[in-house]
Amino acid sequence: MTKFKIGGTIISAGSLVLAGLFIWGLAAGEPWRFWAIAVPVIIGFLAALGIAFSIGRLMSTTEVQDTSQGQPEEKKEGTTSTTAS
Numbered sequence: 001m002t003k004f005k006i007g008g009t010i011i012s013a014g015s016l017v018l019a020g021l022f023i024w025g026l027a028a029g030e031p032w033r034f035w036a037i038a039v040p041v042i043i044g045f046l047a048a049l050g051i052a053f054s055i056g057r058l059m060s061t062t063e064v065q066d067t068s069q070g071q072p073e074e075k076k077e078g079t080t081s082t083t084a085s
Contacts, residue, residue, distance in 0.1 A: 025036025 022036055025032040
């Protein structure tokens with residue numbers, strides 16, 4: 001078995017375990033029901049913030065080249081349109 005297939009098997013098994021824990025938490029009663037809903041929301045929110053931080057860091061550290069240097073400016077002429085009937 002390759003590392004790719006082993007990783008996929010671990011992810012699949014982990015997903016099934018987490019789905020079972022989620023359903024159990026919803027069915028178990030009041031103190032567990034809150035955490036069964038709160039934990040996935042917290043994880044999703046933190047993941048979204050992590051992605052936003054990564055995009056912001058990438059944007060702030062990317063070198064931007066000024067493309068207007070060395071290129072001739074376009075001539076701005078008046079536009080006249082003629083319509084043929």
